[in-house]
Amino acid sequence: MAVKFTLDELIVCRAAREIRDREIVVIGQGLPMAAGILARKTHAPNALIVTEAGIVGMDPFKIPLHIADTSCCQGYAYGCDMFDVFTSILNLGYVDVAFLGVGQVDRHGNVNSSYVAAADGSRRRLTGAGGAPEFGGYAKRTVLTMRGGEFKETLDYLTTPGYLDGGDSRYRAGMPAGSGPTVLITGKAVFRFDPVTKEMVLASLHPGRSFEEVASEIPWEIRVARPLETTAPPTQKEIDIIRRLAPDISMGRSLYAEVLAARVLSILAKSQRKT
């Protein structure tokens, strides 16, 4: 029987496969956290999960609301602080993989999560840099996930260095040798980066997606891997794990917002009936 899954489940599973056992992994809230949890419950039980809030070695039983939310786990191995994470963990080269969300991305995997220019010349502020620039700059590998963002020939703002102008420009600018984004996972496809030119290469299409619809969203001529594969779907086991631990991620943001709104209204109605 064919496995049925949501788009967010597909992305989480694909992202989880970027984590290897016994790696040190920096993750943020949402999709990346679900990927980290899934990896620990499947192929990477000894991966060490770190958030920049100074939580090291967490084993969440659900998705935290944010990177400093410890209500999702009972204790953790090492409680340090944000300064420690960026210096004695990241700067010393301990971070194997960092997961970053993307607002805009260019062909060399540089990321904007700060400002998007509107048609009238004004700028809409996204969340801001947070920890992304240093993690993207200094982790050995960076996994980029993009939901609702866009491909740009020139970013409106360069928040986080990918491969800068391609080739070895990233390393000339001071980032550790060999580091950089290894994969970009979007709602439609998966991209990798050419080992020499560091240009983005379309590696796989999600089930049901066509090359044309992916290419139409990219303002340059996207290079394509041969053979162009289909993104491997989640297994039933993976889906069972995600749904048990992270149904809020499984259903995607808009469905979750809808469900949450209905809950709020019912709580309010219940409390007003009483008074």
Place this chain on the structure above:
Amino acid sequence: MEAFMESDKRMTAKEAIERFVRDGDSFVIANCLTGMPLALVHELIRAGRRRLLLFQQGGIEEVDLLLAAGAIDRLVLAYNLRMGGRGASPPLERAMREGTVQVEEMTNFTLLAMLKAGAMGYPFLPVLSGLGATDVVRESGFLGRERFAWAEDPFTGQKVLVVKGYQPDFALMHVQRSDPLGNGQLWGAMINSKWAALSAKKIILSAEKIVGTEVIRSAPHLTVAPAHKVCAVVECPWGAHPSELAGHYDHDLVFRALYFASLGRPETLRAWMDEWVYGVRDRREYLDHYVDVFGSETLERLRSKPFPSAPADYGYSFRPMWDDSGRSELLGMSLADFQSFLEQRSALIQD
């Protein structure tokens, strides 16, 4: 730097803001994302302070509320949650468009490094130089050149990116417990708390619970706000609501969902603030109103179950210099022997 040495600094949030906050001050919020000092933030808004400069690591509600209230006009910022969708116009976006706030973009690490340098009394601190390739360094706001610089490593001659140290006028901080002196103890995700608190010239502290100094002294590793830096101690249960606080309560998603829903338009946010900030006198009235609107069981469901830390045993033999019979095992004599010993050896001086 002024030391605050009073032995009882307990006061209300209102008194604390009135006594220690001036228009035009700079400040920092010394809890980020978790355990947020929202009771103090609400009090700052009610007090009507103006032209404040906020060093803000990462925000959920604080920045938008303070901007909507007109309390801050400068912001050194690393991250601010943006809710309400593309069509919304939350206060930060609106204030930037209308020019009522100046924003300096930093990263989490470099903002905290500015504060850590200030906390250590250093003029600057090295950060990760690769950041030089980004617009965070290349573009600057109202701090201009008083932010990043390139220095030369005196040992290797290499170029190193540094940030300037800052000491904000005050910090707002919420903790689980404090004694009346202001030894504030915090646990859970520590994120920016230590360096943000220590960077400030004074800390306005709220605590879920005021405890005796003997409790503090049995667990000194948990003290994050040392009394000499704390100018005011406010006892404030649920002082971080709707954010969570380890050992006390979970985050309140239902309450937050209503707040987020109000962010879309200035009128709806104003109505939310009229109800939850301006419409109540203090955190106690806020909680009473919460129970009226949501029911007490909604609040009770947020309460933590215990998951106590294994106690750190600070024990020793605690053997005094002179035992009950007046003898010292170390010196091999009694207190009376000690006096004659000193006399024998001509060690005593008479005036």
